[in-house]
Amino acid sequence: MTGHIRKRNLIVLGFVALVALAALGLWRYGYVQALDRLQRQGESDLALASDRLTAQLQRYRELAVFMSEHPAVRAVLEGGGAAPANALFQDVADKTSALDVILVDFSGRVRAAANGTGGMNLGSTAYVRRAMQGALGTGHGVGTPLQGRAYYHAAPIFGDTTGRVIGAVIVAADVNALEADWRGSNPAVFLTDAQGVVFVSNRSELLFWQRQGGQGALSQPRGTRPAFTYHTTAGYDIWHQMWDPYLPREALHITRPLPVIGFLGAALIDIAPAQRIALLQAAAFAALCLAFGALLLVATERRRTLAQANALLEARVAERTAALVGTNAQLLREAAEREEAQAALARAQADLVQAGKLGALGHLSAGISHELNQPLMAIGSFAENGLTFMDKNRPERARENLSRISEMAQRMARIISNLRAFARQESSPSVQVDVCEVLRSAFEITGPRLREADVTATLQAPETPVWVRGGDVRLGQVFVNLITNAVDAMEGRPVRALHITVQDGAQPSVTVRDTGPGIDVPDQVFDPFYTTKSQGGAEGMGLGLSISYGIVQSFGGEIRGENTGEGAAFTVQLVPWDESEAA
Numbered sequence: 006m007t008g009h010i011r012k013r014n015l016i017v018l019g020f021v022a023l024v025a026l027a028a029l030g031l032w033r034y035g036y037v038q039a040l041d042r043l044q045r046q047g048e049s050d051l052a053l054a055s056d057r058l059t060a061q062l063q064r065y066r067e068l069a070v071f072m073s074e075h076p077a078v079r080a081v082l083e084g085g086g087a088a089p090a091n092a093l094f095q096d097v098a099d100k101t102s103a104l105d106v107i108l109v110d111f112s113g114r115v116r117a118a119a120n121g122t123g124g125m126n127l128g129s130t131a132y133v134r135r136a137m138q139g140a141l142g143t144g145h146g147v148g149t150p151l152q153g154r155a156y157y158h159a160a161p162i163f164g165d166t167t168g169r170v171i172g173a174v175i176v177a178a179d180v181n182a183l184e185a186d187w188r189g190s191n192p193a194v195f196l197t198d199a200q201g202v203v204f205v206s207n208r209s210e211l212l213f214w215q216r217q218g219g220q221g222a223l224s225q226p227r228g229t230r231p232a233f234t235y236h237t238t239a240g241y242d243i244w245h246q247m248w249d250p251y252l253p254r255e256a257l258h259i260t261r262p263l264p265v266i267g268f269l270g271a272a273l274i275d276i277a278p279a280q281r282i283a284l285l286q287a288a289a290f291a292a293l294c295l296a297f298g299a300l301l302l303v304a305t306e307r308r309r310t311l312a313q314a315n316a317l318l319e320a321r322v323a324e325r326t327a328a329l330v331g332t333n334a335q336l337l338r339e340a341a342e343r344e345e346a347q348a349a350l351a352r353a354q355a356d357l358v359q360a361g362k363l364g365a366l367g368h369l370s371a372g373i374s375h376e377l378n379q380p381l382m383a384i385g386s387f388a389e390n391g392l393t394f395m396d397k398n399r400p401e402r403a404r405e406n407l408s409r410i411s412e413m414a415q416r417m418a419r420i421i422s423n424l425r426a427f428a429r430q431e432s433s434p435s436v437q438v439d440v441c442e443v444l445r446s447a448f449e450i451t452g453p454r455l456r457e458a459d460v461t462a463t464l465q466a467p468e469t470p471v472w473v474r475g476g477d478v479r480l481g482q483v484f485v486n487l488i489t490n491a492v493d494a495m496e497g498r499p500v501r502a503l504h505i506t507v508q509d510g511a512q513p514s515v516t517v518r519d520t521g522p523g524i525d526v527p528d529q530v531f532d533p534f535y536t537t538k539s540q541g542g543a544e545g546m547g548l549g550l551s552i553s554y555g556i557v558q559s560f561g562g563e564i565r566g567e568n569t570g571e572g573a574a575f576t577v578q579l580v581p582w583d584e585s586e587a588a
Contacts, residue, residue, distance in 0.1 A: 017302065024294040032287035037239045039279030040257060044241060047192060047259050047274040054187065054194050055263050055270040058205065061183050062156055062266050066141065068101060069160035069176040078108055081116050082162065082172045090117035104155050104179040109133060110172045127175070132159040136173035139163075143267060145180070145204055154180040154204065154212075156266070180205055192275070193252055196268040205268065210249050244273065253277065383450055384413045416478065435560055437582045438477050439470040440515060441507055446477075447484035451492070458492045459501060466507035472582040473513050475560040483556050483564075486549040487517045487575050494521030494573065514578045523568040530566050 072078060072094075081090045087108075094106035098119040108117040113128020127133045135142030136159035145156045155177040162172045187207045195206035201216035203223065214223040223233075234245040242258040253275035261270040391406035444464060448455075455462050473480075488503065495501040498520060506516045524530050531554040550566075557564040562579040 013302075017298075020298050021295070024291055024298070027294070028287040028291040031290050032283045035286040036279060036283035037241075039282045040238065040241045040276065043257050043274050043276065043279055044259060047257060047272050048261070050192055051194060051259060051261050051270055051272040054190075054207070054272075055196070055261060055268075057187075058183060058196070059263060059265050062158075062178055065101070065103060065156070065176045065178040066143070066158040066160075068097070068103065068106075069158040069174050070141070072097065072106065072176070073160040073162045073174045078117075078162065078172075078174060079165075081108060082110055087117040091119070094119035102179065102182060104153070104177040104182075105175075107175040107177070108172060109175065111137060111170060113137075116172070130157075132157050133173060133175070135159065136161045136175075137170050139170050142173070145198065145267075156180055184209075193256070193273040194270065195272075196263065196270050198268060208249070208251065210251065243276065255280075380413050380417045380450060382453060384410050386453055387413070416481075435474045435476060437472050438475045438480055440473050440475075440480065440513060440579065441466045441471055443477055443481045444484055444505060444507065444515065447481050447488060450481075450485055451488045454489060454492055455503070458496065460492055460495060460503050461501065462488075462503040462505070464505050464507075466505075467509050469509075471507055471509045471513050473560075473562075473579040474582050475562075475579060479556045480560070483553040483577060484515070484517070486553045487577075490549060491517060491519035491521065491573070495519055498522075511581065512578055513581055514576055516574055516576045518569060518572060518574045520572040523573050524566055527566055527568070531564070 075093065077089045077093050081087050090108055094108070094117060097103065098106050103119070106119045107115055107127070109115050109127055113126050113130075113133050115125045115127065128137075130144060132142030132144035139161050141161075142159035143157065144159075145154070147154055157175055157177050159173045159175045161170045162174065163169065164171045184205065184207065188209060190207050193206075193208050193211075195203045195208065195211050195214075197216055198204050203211050203214045206212055211223065213226045215226065217224050233247070236243055236245075244256050244258045246252060246254065246256070253273055255276050256273035257276050257279075259272050259274065263270050387406040387409045391403045391410070394400070394402040394406065444466065448462065448464065484505075488505075491503050492501075495503075500520045502520050504518045506518075508514045508516070531550050554564055557577055557579075560579060562577065564575065564577045566573060566575045568574075
């Protein structure tokens with residue numbers, strides 16, 4: 006066992022070491038890939054920032070060239086007064102946000118200026134010397150001749166007759182104003198001049214710091230040098246600095262030369278996101294590998310344990326085989342007793358089913374006697390009328406009554422079939438039925454009952470057919486039940502009125518209202534054997550509304566009862582006929 010544990014521990018340690026090496030390699034690869042993305046994004050940001058600054062500075066160069074051709078400028082150099090030029094320069098400086106506009110003669114002496122710097126000599130500055138050679142001069146500095154950072158454009162002025170340079174116009178751009186809407190943005194960008202001094206930056210704390218060794222680190226203009234280290238990873242320059250909390254501690258250093266304005270642009274891109282991405286990738290890889298290794302180790306140990314348990318189990322099975330032989334005989338005896346008990350249970354269940362069938366037969370008999378009472382009355386009436394017509398020698402009317410008797414007999418047969426189908430939870434296919442015609446037939450069947458009870462019945466239905474899904478016999482049975490129940494409920498009432506309304510539309514419905522006493526318990530009115538009639542008569546079985554409820558539901562409809570204050574109202578909501586069903 007000890008040897009097995011030692012071997013397992015060595016395998017686990019080797020696997021962990023292999024996963025660690027693979028995760029380290031993945032971290033290195035992901036880190037380099039993330040640095041590449043940061044490099045491309047940083048170069049794009051640096052190019053955008055430097056191009057914007059260059060374009061802003063170039064506007065002042067064009068202004069210098071434009072002002073060098075102005076007549077008021079030439080007039081000063083040709084011996085005129087400086088007042089018009091001073092006013093012109095002041096107006097131009099105000100409108101263009103220039104720090105100053107200066108006119109110097111060939112010797113470099115200031116002859117006119119927007120900010121009143123007359124009398125100074127700028128002949129020693131590089132940009133003035135360049136302009137006196139007939140080219141556009143540029144320069145930058147602090148306090149020459151202005152206070153604050155300025156970038157200068159000098160445009161030469163040529164004499165009209167000699168063609169030689171007689172002076173220059175200098176436009177000073179306010180670098181601080183150019184940085185105003187750029188300061189604090191990401192990434193950190195700074196521009197250094199030929200001496201390595203930071204002259205423009207979106208981080209004011211870096212101004213006037215100086216590079217050490219051309220492309221090297223930055224140092225403060227005064228004081229000790231802050232902590233700084235530098236290394237290269239896969240060709241990318243990484244700076245580690247402790248200069249300022251507003252600068253990234255570890256940053257990707259990228260540069261871009263700006264020859265048009267004479268600066269070197271640089272940006273510091275925070276590499277913390279790249280490190281996080283690489284770390285997350287490596288951690289996810291290591292977690293997956295360790296999880297897989299753990300599952301593999303668990304599966305191996307489980308298989309080994311199962312093998313040991315299997316060997317032990319086989320030994321125990323061999324020991325207990327003899328005991329099981331005797332137990333098997335006892336089980337056979339118990340199985341025979343169980344089979345006898347199951348046979349007795351099956352016989353009892355069959356008896357219960359037969360008893361249920363007998364009970365259902367009793368319910369059907371009660372329903373048939375309830376539903377066939379009105380058709381039988383109609384048959385008797387038609388038979389008596391037929392005999393009367395035969396005695397009066399009117400065979401055609403007698404034949405008509407015999408036809409009615411035949412129809413009633415067929416209707417009774419269909420009613421019996423529908424009641425049997427309802428009791429067995431069966432239904433014949435639904436067809437297209439005109440609910441108005443079904444109601445008229447129901448009125449025809451219940452007409453004698455209505456007249457006998459002295460009930461005023463009205464039918465409000467559309468003149469056009471209202472097609473619904475159902476069966477004419479079963480639907481007629483529902484309406485006959487509702488009408489006869491209403492008539493029974495109004496017995497003995499001073500006002501006996503029955504009103505039936507048919508509504509067409511997306512949800513066709515039929516509402517039967519009476520002037521009876523209403524419904525005692527609306528929630529139980531559709532329960533089987535629920536009735537408020539006398540329990541001894543043929544009209545009091547309590548199955549009519551229950552059967553009607555089942556018939557309407559078999560059509561996909563709904564029936565509900567409620568009290569109206571003047572009596573009861575039953576609403577039968579049906580499903581409109583869809584021609585696609587016929588197809």
